Amino acid sequence: MPLSPDQQAEITEARKDTQPTLRATAPGMEKHLYTAHPVLDHGFVRVVDYMGDDAAITQAARVSYGRGTKAVSNDEGLIRYLMRHWHSTPFEMCEIKLHVKLPVFVARQWIRHRTANVNEYSARYSILDREFYIPARDSLAAQSATNNQGRGEALEGAEAQRVLDWLREDSNRAYDHYEAMISTAGQQGLARELARMNLPASIYTQWYWKTDLHNLLHFLRLRADSHAQYEIRVYAEAIAAITADWVPFAYKAHQDYRMGGATLSAGALDCVRRMLKGEEVTQENSGMSKGEWREFQGVLGERK
Amino acid sequence: MPLSPDQQAEITEARKDTQPTLRATAPGMEKHLYTAHPVLDHGFVRVVDYMGDDAAITQAARVSYGRGTKAVSNDEGLIRYLMRHWHSTPFEMCEIKLHVKLPVFVARQWIRHRTANVNEYSARYSILDREFYIPARDSLAAQSATNNQGRGEALEGAEAQRVLDWLREDSNRAYDHYEAMISTAGQQGLARELARMNLPASIYTQWYWKTDLHNLLHFLRLRADSHAQYEIRVYAEAIAAITADWVPFAYKAHQDYRMGGATLSAGALDCVRRMLKGEEVTQENSGMSKGEWREFQGVLGERK
Amino acid sequence: MPLSPDQQAEITEARKDTQPTLRATAPGMEKHLYTAHPVLDHGFVRVVDYMGDDAAITQAARVSYGRGTKAVSNDEGLIRYLMRHWHSTPFEMCEIKLHVKLPVFVARQWIRHRTANVNEYSARYSILDREFYIPARDSLAAQSATNNQGRGEALEGAEAQRVLDWLREDSNRAYDHYEAMISTAGQQGLARELARMNLPASIYTQWYWKTDLHNLLHFLRLRADSHAQYEIRVYAEAIAAITADWVPFAYKAHQDYRMGGATLSAGALDCVRRMLKGEEVTQENSGMSKGEWREFQGVLGERK
Amino acid sequence: MPLSPDQQAEITEARKDTQPTLRATAPGMEKHLYTAHPVLDHGFVRVVDYMGDDAAITQAARVSYGRGTKAVSNDEGLIRYLMRHWHSTPFEMCEIKLHVKLPVFVARQWIRHRTANVNEYSARYSILDREFYIPARDSLAAQSATNNQGRGEALEGAEAQRVLDWLREDSNRAYDHYEAMISTAGQQGLARELARMNLPASIYTQWYWKTDLHNLLHFLRLRADSHAQYEIRVYAEAIAAITADWVPFAYKAHQDYRMGGATLSAGALDCVRRMLKGEEVTQENSGMSKGEWREFQGVLGERK
Incomplete structure (x- = not known):
């Protein structure tokens, strides 16, 4: 179960009643607010807040380009024009804040996107939970024979079982020792900031992650791509589905000009x-x- | 008059009715939304959108620091703790989007704050308005005798009058020629992107400017400071007043620990x-x- | 004459003798060091320092991708692979520092590239020189009839002459008044930070500008493009020529995959x-x- | 042994002979070039390249502030003035590139400094080595009783021994299974990108890390501080010692105004x-x- 009872209670509370606001609202996004979309075996993505909608993009473009942009007959046409011509600044006028629970090895790839704001759960201050990513059997892919960074077919039979057993046993043993090392029952108890280093990269962490729409779309281009590792791609796909409801014109243009397009030399x-x-x-x-x-x-x- | 009739109509429309939202709202900020606060003789600052409030800061901090932060009894205490210890990431979880009208020489200082999103009115595409900053008489300061970047007393009498006359005449003549050069009446008409270079730095431009609260407070520390040039300081002060209504705890902590504090070697x-x-x-x-x-x-x- | 006698003396001094270093050196770049390449009527670009060469790109890539990259038989092939697949981080391992003299309206476009370090001449502290960009006659383009941001044919005859006269007269008059306003002969003298606002956007400023190769190539893609304004494009072209001598493999790959390529939807x-x-x-x-x-x-x- | 034979050979080759250059060189830094300074049990820091020296800071400041800065009689005085008044841009004109080998849990803290360029060894492409950080006995600190993020006294006797045994045994077992899972001897072999998640955060990774001097000093302020975790602090201290030889005036000013100073509210x-x-x-x-x-x-x- 991805959410703790505390977190679930907080969400229920937050969803209880709406506030009036003068800000732009995106109806397609309101329905996602706070809802935890499950990803992998213990992870999730949930929208904590957002700023702007499709109209915020064209509003900003019209400040920049003035009369010129009024010639473009409608918002969707203007958004497609901006996307096609790499005018990225109007897309930066929308912002999203997500709460994400994810394995550490996924977090290590994700954090390489530098243009974002992040608050991660600190294992120096706090105690990590006993939650590890154990792949579903059909995600247990072999190393690709042709591609250094790729995956081949799923492992089979005894080999698959042995991998699953080791992933489960090693992570649980590591966690048992983590608990025993930090325990203060009858001993001093090792500092949390040290004990955590015994835990494998499959352990779950969580963070608040906030970025603008331009950088979000760039993240999706790299991470919802077929070359991305499966375990980060499923997060990117969950976010892509949310983005499609939030800014449908921008999302569609991104699909056409970036995700489905190609750069020819x-x-x-x-x-x-x-x-x-x-x-x-x-x-x-x-x-x-x-x-x-x-x-x-x-x-x-x-x-x- | 800072706002065009079109812009005024847009604001009136936007303020007409509220939308329900599940997002966090900051009541003190809602009242500022869209209202153009006048700055200098033709400029303004108005809030176009915002994300988060004081509670969003502590919410993010609690993700990071977990149980530790629950010991701090209340939100204000935690915000003061974060500010005092330079834990800046939770403040990045709030975001503001402003529409600003400002003289070009002010814009040139402002843009040096790189961690922001900007869409500026383009003088390549569009025609600039005949609006120039002409200082009020008591802002016509002399060069400081002791400080290379400072101002001394206000100019007096004939000297002040001569300065005002030149600023008015030169900017108006430059604009007359700008208009005459781009005119297509009986001639080809010079490209806008070239004609604009005849216009002085006192001309007004406008932009959408979006940044997070941490970077906004850094901007205020540098630009609402007594060493900042008066013409940018009045913008910073207008934004500071808005920020005080938006995130009162964070603003107060910033006043105590940054604006009113000092670093000793x-x-x-x-x-x-x-x-x-x-x-x-x-x-x-x-x-x-x-x-x-x-x-x-x-x-x-x-x-x- | 683009360089002051002081600057020329500094360059002569700097070029007088070489120092031994253990760092990677790019022979093609050493010859550019300090030499001021003229751009427009009073501007220039000169290389103040650089870090890395083509080999620094592949060295960094091999840290990341390890054995995989050894399969690629040579440095050029690996650089082309990285460029084709948008692996941008190895290109960030090279850095360049330029000294540029440029008109203010060009500087205003240039500064929008946020991922760079900049120190600009300050007109708050110092007095600007009487140097303005006056276009060559065949650069005096008309506004495009079909494109809001484009240029058409060059102006002709009396229209062209009138434009040139105004640009010269208005800038010189503005500078006369600038000098007269800041003068302390028999008067208080207006603060420099105020007086400068009378000066048009055609006046020259200068700055040190430092960026990494990835961001430099992005700058070139946008600014050496045929859609860029002529006055910034000539700077981009001067820098492109330098870059071709500095990192020839990376530059060639960029020409093939970015400048000469196209993205299809x-x-x-x-x-x-x-x-x-x-x-x-x-x-x-x-x-x-x-x-x-x-x-x-x-x-x-x-x-x- | 921190460096592989390949890396050692590369260093020996690089140090063999110097090249002549017209660039600014920092004699104190040349001696550090390529030398691997050991940190922790298997880690190191070595300088791969650098740009600029103390004089490059004042050179950039003098472009900005012109005549004003000539009043300051010498380079050291000007650097102290810039540091005291938070004029950070001249410090951005120096750049350093390091090759660092470090445990993953240290890398996870380090990467939060976003304004840097990084190429990390990829465990998707390549196979990690069997090298884990095992603390020295006197670094095996207990959790502080008074501070959620702090350390208390070193563990003693049997408790310390048990911790060391677990850290060694668990990491070695995890690595045994990692090797066995990716092996293709008689089986398909699990993809590297999956197998790595069984490895604990004590495993060593390595990266090229490049940043400007302003951001480097900010890194040192946070990470060479007594509140930083010991395992990252020793890296910061090794880098601080290098920086003191590279830019002695800037380093000294930073010690006086930042490291040894304090901000009072x-x-x-x-x-x-x-x-x-x-x-x-x-x-x-x-x-x-x-x-x-x-x-x-x-x-x-x-x-x-």
Whole structure:
């Protein structure tokens, strides 16, 4: 169960009644407020607060570009124009604050997005809970044979079972010792800031994470991508679903121009032009390396 | 008149009715929403949106520090503790978005605060209005004789009048020529992005400016300070008054620990200790330079 | 003459003799050190310092990706891989520090790149020189009839002459009054921080500007682009030429994948696939707006 | 042994001969270049590159403040002035790049300093080494009884021995299983990105970390402080010693005004003034809370 009784009580309290406000509200987002969306076996994502909506993006763009932007007939068209032309500052005018519970090894990837505000649970001050990420059996992927950072097929049979057993046993033993080390029953008790280092990276932590929409979309581009590790991707996907309800025009434009789009190099564009003229273009006469050509073929092939 | 009829109409519309929201609301801030607080002769500051309140700061701190923070009996005490110990991340959990109209030379100082989101009116796309900052007569300060960056007494008589006349005439002539250069009546018309360079730094621009509370307080510390140029200080003071209504505990703590406080060097602390023991400490035996000693005397003297 | 005698003397002194160092050096960059490359009528760009070279990028990448990166046979191949896959952090391991002299209206665009360190000449403390940007006659462009932010043809004949006269006269008159206002001969003398607001945006300022290679390349992508205003583009081009000598592999990869490349949306990619299958695709059946289709045609057309 | 044979060979190669450069060099820093300073049981800090020296700080300040700064007679005086008045931008003109090997739980604190460039060893791509931080016996501190985040006395006797045994046994067992899970001998082999989550936070990682001097000094203020966890403080102290050789004036000013100084609140300053007039000030009549008063007494007492 991802939420503690205290947290659940706090959410129930917060959802009890609404306040009147003069601020812009996003109806699609109000329904997500405080609700904990479960991710992985013990994690969650919940919206704590937000600022702005699709109209806040165009409002800011119109301050910048003045009359010019009035020519664009509607908000969606303007948002698509801004996205297409990499005018990122109007998207920074929206902000989101999330409460996230996540394994430490996921947190270590996530924190690399520097343009965000974070308050993480401190294991120097407080005692961590006995909660570890144990993958579902079909997420127990083998190392990819072709890709240093990728996953292959799911492990099978005895091998899978042995992995699951070790992950469970080692984390529980580590936690038993953690508890025993910090205990002050009949002993001094090791400092929490030291004892925590016995705990594995599968342990759950939690934080408040606040960022603007531009940086959120950048996070989604990298982390909701098929190359991202599965365990962070499921968080990105949960946030993407929330974002689609919050700022539907911006989300749609991001899907079209970023998630579903591709950047072609000067050489790749030249190949496309030659192909459209009917020329037979191969890796050999493309000017591309083998890796680049393979990726180029992927872009021209059917989308998943 | 700071606001255009269009902007006034937009504000009236926005203030017409409230929306229900589940988000935290700050009652003291709701009353400021959209209201344009006049600054200088044509400028203003108005709150477009905000996120969070005093409780959002302690809520984030409690995620980080867990049980420890429950020992602190109330929100104000915890906020003072965080401020005193430079725990800045919980203050980053609040956000404010302002619409500001300000002279270009003020904007040039302001933009140096890099940790903010900005959408400025673009003079490449749009035509600037004929609005220039002309100081009030008692703000027409002379260069300080003792301080390279300071102001002395106000100019008097004919000198003051001559300055005001030049500021008015030069800016109006520059604007006449700006208009004449971009005009397409009977001529090609110079590009706006070029014509604007004839306009002086006293011309007004406007922008949306969004930042978190930690960075806002840092801005106030530097810009609401007596060493800041008067023309940016009045903006900082207007924002300070709004902040006092938005997050009263945080604002009060900032006044006590930052605005009204002082940082003493190791040497200065040592002097204080010697003085408290009854020793006669002078600049000569203080180990401080003359400039440092003068500032130290200022700190120990009565506050303005 | 862009450099003052003092600055020229400082440069001559600095170039007089070399120091031995254990740091990585980029031979192509050493020759640029301190040399002021002229830009516009009074501006310049000169390299004050730099850190790292192409090898510093791959060195950092190999810390991150370990054995995987050893498979890539050489530094250039690895740099191209990193650029293609948006692995930006290794490029952040190089740093450059420039001294730039530039008109204020260019500085106002430039400063929007927030991830940089800047020390600008302060007109609060010091007195500005009488140097204004006056465009060359063939840079006196008309406003584009089709594009709110663009330029059309150069102005001609009497119109061009009138513009040049006004730019010269207004800036000189403003400077005369600036001098007269701050003068302390027989009067108090207006504070510099106030007097400067009479000066137009064509006046030159200067700053030290320091940034990492990733952010420098992003700056070049936006500012060396054909949509950038001519007056900032010439600075970007001067810096691009320096960068090509500093980190030739990274620069070349950036040209191929960013400057000369293009991002296609999901819809545009789908059109390319349909066209390659022989289908007749028009704006009407493309799913694109008119503006988007026009841009798409531009990408598929011949490069300039 | 902190450095691998490969790394040692790379260092020896790099130190073999110097290159001539026109850049500013800091003789005190050249001697540190590449040398790995040991920290904790397996960690190290080594300087990979640097940009600038004390003179680079004053050079940048003189661009900003022009003539005014020439009045300050020497570089050290100007640097002290800048530090005292929180003029931070000139300090940003120096840059340092470090290669650091450190336990993961230390890395997790360190990475919270967002204004830095980082390339960390990736456990998705590569295999971690069997190296864990095992505290020296006298660093095995008990939890402080009075301070939620502090340490008390060192553990003694059997309790200390039991902690050391667990830390060693649990980390080694976790590593045995890590190796066995990723092994492809007779099995598929678990993906590295999953297997790593079994490893405790005491395992060593490494990264390239690059930051400017202003942010480095801020890092030192927080992490070389007595309230910082011992295991990060020893890294900060190693870096502080390097910094003292690199920019001796800036380092000395930082020691005086930041590390050894203290910020007094408005209320505390008022108490100092009353005490200097001979008034008896107690916590009760001070207007301070108990915690604040205790800290205030600490500041006025003798320094450690």
